[in-house]
Structure formats: C-alpha cells, structure tokens
Amino acid sequence: MALVTLTIDGKKVEIEEGATVLEAARKAGIDIPTLCFLEDINEIGACRMCVVEVKGTKALQAACVYPVSNGLEVHTNTPLVRASRRLTLELLLSNHPYECPTCIRNLNCELQALAEKLGIREVRVPGIREEFKVDDSTPSIVRDPNKCILCRRCVAVCEQIQGIKAVAPMNRGFKSVVTTAFQQPMADVSCVLCGQCTLVCPVGALYEHDDIDKVWKALADPDKHVIVQTAPATRVTVGEMFGMEPGTISTGKMVAALRRLGFNPVFDTDFAADLTILEEGSELIERLEHGGKLPLITSCSPGWIKFIEHFYPDLLDHLSTCKSPQQMFGAIAKTYYAQKVGVDPSKIVVVSIMPCTAKKFECRRPEMNSSGFQDVDYVLTTREFGRMVKQAGIDWNSLPEEEYDDPLGVSTGAGAIFGATGGVMEAALRTAYELVTGKTLERLDYNEVRGLEGIKEATVDFDGLQVKVAVAHTLSNARKILDRVKAGEVNYHFIEIMACPGGCLGGGGQPIPTNTEIRKKRMAAIYEVDKNMPLRKSHENPAVKMLYEEFLGKPLSHKSHELLHTHYTPRPKY
Amino acid sequence: MGEQACACEEKYKEIEEAIGEYKGDRSALIPLLQKTQRLFGYVPRAVQVKIAEELGIPLTDVYGTVTFYSFFSLKPKGKYNIQCCNGTACYVRGAPKVIERFEKELGIKAGDTTDDGKYSLQVVRCLGACGLSPTIMVNQDTHARMKPDKVPEVLKKYV
Numbered sequence: 235m236a237l238v239t240l241t242i243d244g245k246k247v248e249i250e251e252g253a254t255v256l257e258a259a260r261k262a263g264i265d266i267p268t269l270c271f272l273e274d275i276n277e278i279g280a281c282r283m284c285v286v287e288v289k290g291t292k293a294l295q296a297a298c299v300y301p302v303s304n305g306l307e308v309h310t311n312t313p314l315v316r317a318s319r320r321l322t323l324e325l326l327l328s329n330h331p332y333e334c335p336t337c338i339r340n341l342n343c344e345l346q347a348l349a350e351k352l353g354i355r356e357v358r359v360p361g362i363r364e365e366f367k368v369d370d371s372t373p374s375i376v377r378d379p380n381k382c383i384l385c386r387r388c389v390a391v392c393e394q395i396q397g398i399k400a401v402a403p404m405n406r407g408f409k410s411v412v413t414t415a416f417q418q419p420m421a422d423v424s425c426v427l428c429g430q431c432t433l434v435c436p437v438g439a440l441y442e443h444d445d446i447d448k449v450w451k452a453l454a455d456p457d458k459h460v461i462v463q464t465a466p467a468t469r470v471t472v473g474e475m476f477g478m479e480p481g482t483i484s485t486g487k488m489v490a491a492l493r494r495l496g497f498n499p500v501f502d503t504d505f506a507a508d509l510t511i512l513e514e515g516s517e518l519i520e521r522l523e524h525g526g527k528l529p530l531i532t533s534c535s536p537g538w539i540k541f542i543e544h545f546y547p548d549l550l551d552h553l554s555t556c557k558s559p560q561q562m563f564g565a566i567a568k569t570y571y572a573q574k575v576g577v578d579p580s581k582i583v584v585v586s587i588m589p590c591t592a593k594k595f596e597c598r599r600p601e602m603n604s605s606g607f608q609d610v611d612y613v614l615t616t617r618e619f620g621r622m623v624k625q626a627g628i629d630w631n632s633l634p635e636e637e638y639d640d641p642l643g644v645s646t647g648a649g650a651i652f653g654a655t656g657g658v659m660e661a662a663l664r665t666a667y668e669l670v671t672g673k674t675l676e677r678l679d680y681n682e683v684r685g686l687e688g689i690k691e692a693t694v695d696f697d698g699l700q701v702k703v704a705v706a707h708t709l710s711n712a713r714k715i716l717d718r719v720k721a722g723e724v725n726y727h728f729i730e731i732m733a734c735p736g737g738c739l740g741g742g743g744q745p746i747p748t749n750t751e752i753r754k755k756r757m758a759a760i761y762e763v764d765k766n767m768p769l770r771k772s773h774e775n776p777a778v779k780m781l782y783e784e785f786l787g788k789p790l791s792h793k794s795h796e797l798l799h800t801h802y803t804p805r806p807k808y
Numbered sequence: 809m810g811e812q813a814c815a816c817e818e819k820y821k822e823i824e825e826a827i828g829e830y831k832g833d834r835s836a837l838i839p840l841l842q843k844t845q846r847l848f849g850y851v852p853r854a855v856q857v858k859i860a861e862e863l864g865i866p867l868t869d870v871y872g873t874v875t876f877y878s879f880f881s882l883k884p885k886g887k888y889n890i891q892c893c894n895g896t897a898c899y900v901r902g903a904p905k906v907i908e909r910f911e912k913e914l915g916i917k918a919g920d921t922t923d924d925g926k927y928s929l930q931v932v933r934c935l936g937a938c939g940l941s942p943t944i945m946v947n948q949d950t951h952a953r954m955k956p957d958k959v960p961e962v963l964k965k966y967v
Contacts, residue, residue, distance in 0.1 A: 393866070402868035404875045415867040416853065808857050808867050 240306035255297040255308055256284055266310055267319065267348055269326075270385035271298045272434055273749070275394055281385055282322045283348065286310045294318055320352055326383050327354065328361030330437070337381070337438040342746055344436035345383060366411060371419035373598055374427040374443055374591040377401075379411045382439035388412065388431035395735060397710035398541070400425035412439075415808070424544040424807055426709065428537035428733045429591030429615075429742020442591050442615050442743060446622050449612050452583045453496040460583045461571075462497035463563045463642070464488060466504050467589040467653030467738035468616050470759035474745040474752075475620025476630035481755030483763055486635025488587075491623050493636060497585065502638045504645030506563035507652040507661070509781065510534065511772035513798050514556045514658075515666040516789035518728055522701075527551050529704075529719060529726040532658050534558045536596035537733030537742070539802065541709050546716050547804030552729075555799040559652065560586050560593055561602050563642065564609030565797040570785045571642060572605075579607055586613045589653070589741030592733070604797045615743025644777035647764030654760045655707035655737035656683035656690060659730040663694055663703070664771045671697040678770055684761070686736060686753065689715060691726075707732045819847050823855055827862045834865050837873060841880055849885040878932045886921045886928035888966040891945045892954075895934030898942040902955070906942050907931060909956035913963060927966070 235250045240258060247262045254277070259266050270281035279296030288295045289307035294315065297308075309315065327349060334340050366379035386403065389412060393399040400423055401412050414423045431440045452460050473482040492500045518530050533539060533554045542549060557565070563586075568579040586593060590613075596602065597610035614622065623630060638644070648664055651657030660680045667675050682692040683703065688711040694701045704726045706715045712731045718724045734741045736753035739760060764770060772778065786793050823844055830836035840859055844851045851874050860867040874880040892898075892907045907929075911917055914927050921928040937943045940952035944962070951962055 399866035399868050402866070402872045404868075404872050406876050415856075415871040808860065 238302050238304045238306075240302050240304070240308060242308045243310055249302055251302070253302050255286060255288070255295070255300045255302060255306075258302050259286075259297060259308070259310060264310055266297050267351060268298060269344060269348060269383070269436060270387060272387045272390065275434075276385070276387045276390035278386065278390075281326075281383070283319055285315060285318050285322075287312050287315055316352075320354065323348055323352055323354055324357045324359055325361070327357045328359045329363055330383065331363075331380055333381075333438075338441045338444065339435075339438040339746075343438065346437075362408060364408060364411070369413075369420050370443065371421035372425070372427055372443065373594040375420060375425075375429055375432060376441055376443050377413075377420060378439050378441075379413060380439075381437050382412055383437055384410055384412060385436060386412070387434040387436065388440055391430045391434050395430060395708050395710060396426070396428060396541075396733070397708075397713045398424065398426065401431070424805070426537045426540040426544070426733065427592040427595050427742075428709070430734060432591060432742055433740075433744065433746055433748045442617060443594060444618060445594070445612050445614055446618050446625070449585055449614060449622070452585070452611070457581060458583045459577045459581050460497055460585060461499055461501055461567060462492050462585045462587060463501045463503045463506070463560065463567075464492070464587045465560065465589055465593075465653065465738060466507060466650050466657075467741060467744070467756070467760065468587050468619070469650075469763065470653065470739060470756045471589065471744050472587075472616050472620060473630075475617065475623070478630075479755070480752040481759040483759050485763070486637070487630060487633040488619075489638055490633040490636040491628055491630065492587075494628050494633075495622060495626055499639035499643070500636075501563070501567070501642035502645050502649075503559050503563055503586065504649030504652070505642045505775070505777060506559035506566070507649035507658075508646055508772035508775040508778045509562050509566070509798070510556055510559045510652075511648060511658075511661050511665050512778060512782075512789045513562075513794060514554050515662050515669060515772075517554055517556065518662065518666055519670060520790065522699075522727060529729045530554055531728075532730045533800075534652065534658055535731065535733045535738075536590065536592040538709065538712060538731045540592065540595070540805070541712065541733065542716070543803055543805040544807055545713070546720075549716060549719070550802045550804065552719070553802055555795075555801065557602070557798055557800045558593075558596065559649075560588065560613075561596065561609055561800070562798050564597070564602070565604040566781065567642065568605030568607055568609055569797060570781060573785075574641075579605055582607075583612070584610045586610055587616065587619045588613050589616050589738045589744045590734075591615060591742045593743070601800045616741075616745060617743060620745065641777040641780060644775060645767075646772055646775050647767035647770035648772040649775070650763045650767065651760055653738045654684070654757050655732050656680075656685070656705045656730065657737060657760070658732075659683045659703055659705050659728070661772055662728070662730075663701075665773045666701075667694070667696055668771065668773065670699065673697065675771070683730075684757075686750070686757070701728065702726045703728045703730075705730045707737055708735050709733055816848065816852075820855075823847055824858060827855075827858055831862050832864050834863050834869075837863060837865065837870065841870075841874060845880050850881045850883055853882075878930065881928075881930075883921060884925070886926050888926060888946050889928045889930065891930045891932045891935070892918070893933060893935040893937075893941070893943045893945075894931045895938065895941075897938035898934070901941045903942040905956045906944065906954045906959065909959040913959055927963075 247258045249258045269283040279299035284297040285294035286297045287309040369377040469485040473484040531552045564584045572579040594613040648661035690705040739756040740753045856870045860870045894903045918931045942954045
C-alpha cells in the first residue's frame with residue numbers, strides 16, 4: 235500500500251494510505267483523547283473528543299475517522315481544540331451522575347480519567363437529565379442508562395462481534411437511550427449475557443451483577459463449608475486487577491489469596507475440565523461409532539448455549555449433553571466430595587471464580603440442581619474476585635505461591651487450555667486420539683486449532699479415521715458455522731464454540747481493559763501453563779481416575795448422566 | 809400480541825404480503841414502516857417483529873427506527889392527528905404556548921390520544937413552513953400563525 239506523509243504538530247509522519255489521523259498521531263507518539271473509539275469495532279466519530287484542526291478545513295475534524303493524505307497539516311493542541319474538547323466533556327458530564335466514589339467503575343472509568351486529563355474542575359453548563367430505570371433483571375449484567383454517555387461501543391460489540399444487537403439507541407435528542415427493543419428488561423430479550431458490553435463500556439452504564447456480599451456472608455457463617463473453584467482462564471488474568479502485566483501467570487497467588495479470604499478447601503475448575511473431556515470425548519466417540527448426531531458441538535460456554543437456544547433451537551441436538559466444567563464441579567462437590575469428607579451437602583457452599591458473566595445465569599438454570607441442591611451457589615467474575623481481595627486488605631504482591639487442595643484441585647495442562655479458543659478441542663483430541671487408537675499421542679500440540687483466527691478448521695488422523703474439526707469464537711463466527719452446518723456445506727465431526735473473542739481469556743467477566751493485544755498475551759500465558767504441567771492429557775488426571783473408580787464407574791455411566799449431563803431449552807428470538 | 813381488537817386482519821394480511829416481497833432486504837425497512845404507519849395509523853409491535861424476522865435484521869433496528877422518526881408512532885393515532893411544529897422558528901414565535909393550550913383543551917399530554925380515539929397530539933419539527941409559524945397540521949390541513957386562543961376554534965372544525 236502507498237505511503238503518505240503528513241504533518242502533525244509540526245512533526246512529519248509517514249503512514250499507509252487509508253489510515254486515520256488518529257492512527258498517524260499514535261504512530262508519532264502524539265496523544266489524542268478518545269472516548270467512543272474502539273479499534274476496528276466502533277470508529278464513528280460520535281463523541282467529538284478526538285477533534286483536531288486540519289489546515290484548509292473550516293470545522294474541527296474527528297481524528298478517529300479523518301483519513302490521512304499527502305501534505306495534510308494537523309494540529310492537535312491549539313486553543314480551539316482544547317476549548318472544544320473541554321466543552322464536549324463538560325456537556326457529557328452535565329448529563330452524568332456525580333457518583334464516582336460509589337460507582338463500580340471508580341478509578342477505572344474513561345470519562346473520569348478524561349476529566350482528570352483535561353483538567354475539568356468545573357462544569358459550566360447545568361444539564362437537563364432524563365431519569366431512567368436501572369435494569370437489574372438478569373443475574374449477570376446491570377444496565378444503568380443514567381450513566382450512559384451514548385458512545386455506542388456496547389451496541390457495536392453486540393452487533394459486530396456477537397451478531398445479536400440486543401441493545402441499540404432508541405428515541406432521539408435528550409430522550410436518546412441505549413436499550414432493548416420495546417425497552418423490555420434484559421431478562422426478556424435474546425441477550426445471551428456474555429458481558430462483552432461490560433468490557434467495552436467506558437463508564438458504569440453496563441457492569442456485572444455484583445455477588446460479593448453474598449459470598450462474604452457465606453464465608454462468615456460458621457455453619458457453612460465454603461469451597462471455591464477457579465476457572466482455567468482466571469489464573470492468567472487476575473494479576474491485571476493488581477497492576478500486573480497482562481499474561482502474568484498468577485495461579486499460586488490466586489490460591490493463596492482465596493485461602494486468606496477464608497475459602498477452604500481451594501479447588502480448581504481445571505479438574506472438572508479434565509472430567510468434561512472424559513465425558514465429552516466419550517460422547518464424541520460414541521456418536522462417531524454409533525451414528526449419533528454429528529457434528530457434535532461443545533457446551534462449555536453458557537453465552538454460546540443461550541445463543542443457540544435463542545437463535546438456532548433446531549440445532550440443539552448437536553450440542554454435547556455434557557454440562558460445563560463449572561457445573562460438573564458443583565455436582566461432584568455436593569455429592570462425591572461431600573461423601574468423602576462427610577459434610578452434609580446442604581452445608582456446602584460452592585463459589586466459582588469465573589471469567590464470565592453468563593456463568594451467573596448458568597448456575598441458576600433449573601437443570602443445574604443434580605445434587606439435590608443448587609450445584610454452584612455463587613459465581614464471582616475475575617473482576618469481583620479482584621475487588622474482594624482489595625476489600626480484605628490483602629497485599630497481592632507479597633502473597634506467596636500456594637497449591638490447590640486435593641482431590642478436586644488436581645488437573646492437567648489439557649484442563650488449563652480450556653481458557654483459550656481451541657483449547658477444549660485440543661484437549662479433547664489429545665484424549666480421544668488415545669482412546670480411539672490405543673496408541674500414545676506423540677505430538678501434543680495441535681497448533682492448527684490455536685490462535686485468534688475467527689474460524690479454524692483441521693482434519694485429524696486417528697489412525698486412518700479422518701476426524702474433521704472446526705473451532706469458532708465469537709457468536710458472529712458461530713452464526714457463520716451454524717449456517718454452513720444447516721446448509722449441509724460442511725461435514726465436520728466436532729465443533730468447538732466459545733462465545734467470547736479469544737475464548738474465556740477474553741470473557742465478559744475479565745479485567746478491564748480487555749483488547750486484542752491483551753488477549754494475545756493472556757493466550758500465550760495459558761499455553762505456557764499447559765507446557766509446564768507434568769500431565770497434559772485429561773485421561774491421565776489421577777484424581778479424575780479415582781473419581782471414576784470410587785464413584786462414577788465409567789464415562790457416560792448412569793451416574794455420570796445423572797450428575798454431569800444436561801438438556802437444553804429452546805428460547806424465543808424476540 | 810396484545811393489540812387491541814379491530815378489523816385489522818385484512819390489514820395484517822396486506823402488510824405481511826408486502827413484507828414478504830422484501831425478504832432479506834434490509835433497505836426495505838423504512839418503506840415498510842411507512843406503509844404500516846399509513847395502514848394502521850401506527851406501527852404495531854407484531855408487525856415490527858415480522859419485519860425484523862423477514863428482513864433478517866435485529867428487532868432493535870426496527871424499534872430504534874420507529875422511535876427515531878416522529879412520523880412513526882407506537883400507539884394508534886386518533887381520527888384527527890394534530891401535529892404542532894416546535895422547530896426553531898415556531899418555537900421562538902410561541903409554539904410551546906400553543907401546545908400547552910392543546911394539552912389543556914384535550915386533557916392529554918403531547919404524544920397521547922384522547923380516550924374517545926378522536927384526537928392525537930404530536931409535537932414535531934419541522935413542518936417546513938417557517939414563514940407561517942407557529943404552524944400546526946391537522947391530518948392534511950395546515951393552520952398558520954397559531955395562537956393559544958385560536959386552539960378552540962381549530963378544534964371545532966374537527967368533530
């Protein structure tokens with residue numbers, strides 16, 4: 235592509251044709267403030283924070299959408315630019331509640347940070363404020379339009395990444411509000427609760443439903459036996475809550491922090507991920523050998539499950555009947571583990587630390603009571619867990635590295651990679667290969683299913699049996715794959731689908747910010763965790779083997795079906 | 809879908825046929841909404857769902873469009889639809905007082921319809937007749953240089 239040269243604040247910048255002034259400025263190390271801008275997803279020049287002076291044009295231009303051209307002369311720091319940005323921000327603030335100290339996004343709010351950056355000490359315009367009802371109708375996401383600055387990032391993510399557009403701007407002028415169709419409660423529309431909107435919201439208008447206080451209460455109750463499980467993807471992201479570099483592996487510190495919060499014992503969802511592989515791998519083999527419904531599609535991601543229930547209910551019998559690892563863990567904890575330690579399951583409280591807002595919905599599904607109780611009681615997102623640690627006054631940096639407890643804390647590298655797109659597939663292939671062929675797998679890394687490409691395909695040789703697999707992340711990619719399956723254009727045997735970009739490491743409950751660069755670092759860390767594990771195949775997990783010997787019998791046994799498998803519910807699209 | 813009972817089965821049939829002609833064509837959204845509005849006097853929810861389904865677009869896009877343009881309404885309009893312009897010219901020449909008087913005379917707020925289904929009151933901008941401001945329209949009739957005191961007189965013409 236041709237290069238063009240422009241001048242920004244007197245500095246010559248060379249950049250590819252088609253780039254924007256914002257990109258050129260960033261390349262030159264010149265900071266232009268943005269608010270509605272979200273790289274590749276929301277580039278609409280709506281908020282006017284990024285305005286600059288472009289020589290030869292009458293009005294100020296939005297840098298995020300203004301294309302570069304040869305000889306362009308741009309000024310980013312003139313009295314006019316500063317005055318305009320200030321006034322824009324003051325107008326936004328005039329319609330924003332001043333609740334910063336009690337807001338969930340306090341100290342991690344882009345509006346607040348901009349006000350500080352631009353030195354706003356006074357808002358000169360008293361604004362008219364519409365009063366909107368806060369929508370707390372789902373167990374996962376809270377929507378507070380009073381704090382919304384109408385940047386449309388949530389709309390863009392929901393439409394472009396997830397292919398749903400559960401929310402969009404309604405009305406006009408002062409009455410504009412980002413809401414659902416017919417302004418229904420979120421619980422009544424086809425929102426899948428993935429929480430991607432909560433990751434991109436610059437303010438506190440969309441956020442996770444906070445369950446911290448319920449967990450504190452359980453921990454303080456001497457009558458309760460409170461145990462915890464940690465999802466695969468949380469160990470490579472939780473450090474970010476404490477200022478650590480994205481991609482820092484914090485497994486040991488997380489375990490130590492959980493013990494100090496009062497969880498005892500501290501277990502690992504990775505154990506249940508290994509268990510899932512045994513069940514799901516066996517299900518795949520059974521469907522392959524006995525002419526069952528193919529392709530088999532994974533069922534770990536609750537946002538994905540809600541999506542297929544709403545949008546492709548006719549394909550529900552393709553789903554694996556396996557519960558997600560979180561729910562398998564809960565069912566095993568309140569049966570097998572309860573028996574083993576001799577604790578009445580009614581006294582056991584299972585808390586999950588999850589990268590996900592949809593998990594809060596999943597644990598409350600009526601099917602998830604196989605133990606006779608709600609199998610998982612409370613789900614905390616990575617963000618909530620981070621806040622809880624801060625509330626407890628625990629100094630993250632000085633925490634030692636500690637180990638998970640036995641037996642439900644024992645896991646393999648295959649369990650760990652569930653946190654990345656392609657991970658469940660890879661873990662399943664490692665096990666299924668050995669179960670089908672009876673041979674030892676030489677090369678453990680299935681690189682063809684790794685990485686951030688939207689849809690990945692591979693054909694795997696199981697000793698003559700060619701198994702065709704596909705992996706998709708984000709629901710817009712899921713849509714593409716399902717449409718092909720429906721049209722009979724593809725003949726996969728096995729498909730992995732994760733709702734969130736990058737898989738769980740980019741989940742809606744992960745630390746803010748989460749973007750492509752950060753996702754890549756987290757992904758590298760996940761595969762590092764896998765590489766460093768002594769065992770890397772789920773069927774070699776000694777605690778899972780013991781669970782089958784002592785309790786379940788074998789994969790797909792009657793007891794397995796009772797505790798570890800589930801069914802799905804068609805839901806309306808509108 | 810909870811729509812009020814009316815002789816609208818035929819209307820539904822007509823609009824469904826029209827929607828059917830534009831399957832998968834998202835650019836047909838506004839023309840179809842216009843047709844619905846003309847046919848029903850408003851855009852029923854069931855029709856919005858049908859449009860979303862057939863055109864293959866999110867329901868939020870349909871509802872968002874309906875709520876964005878003042879031409880569309882979510883509630884059935886009265887026999888006489890009173891549109892009071894509150895654009896800049898009408899505004900500075902006293903439109904708010906005219907609107908206030910209509911609200912008082914009709915006993916409804918702007919955006920509503922009287923219980924007998926006779927009058928709807930709407931605030932719009934701009935009718936494109938700034939030279940006649942403040943301007944109002946009752947169905948297709950234009951009334952120029954409105955004053956609050958002219959309101960009862962105008963209403964008498966529409967019974």
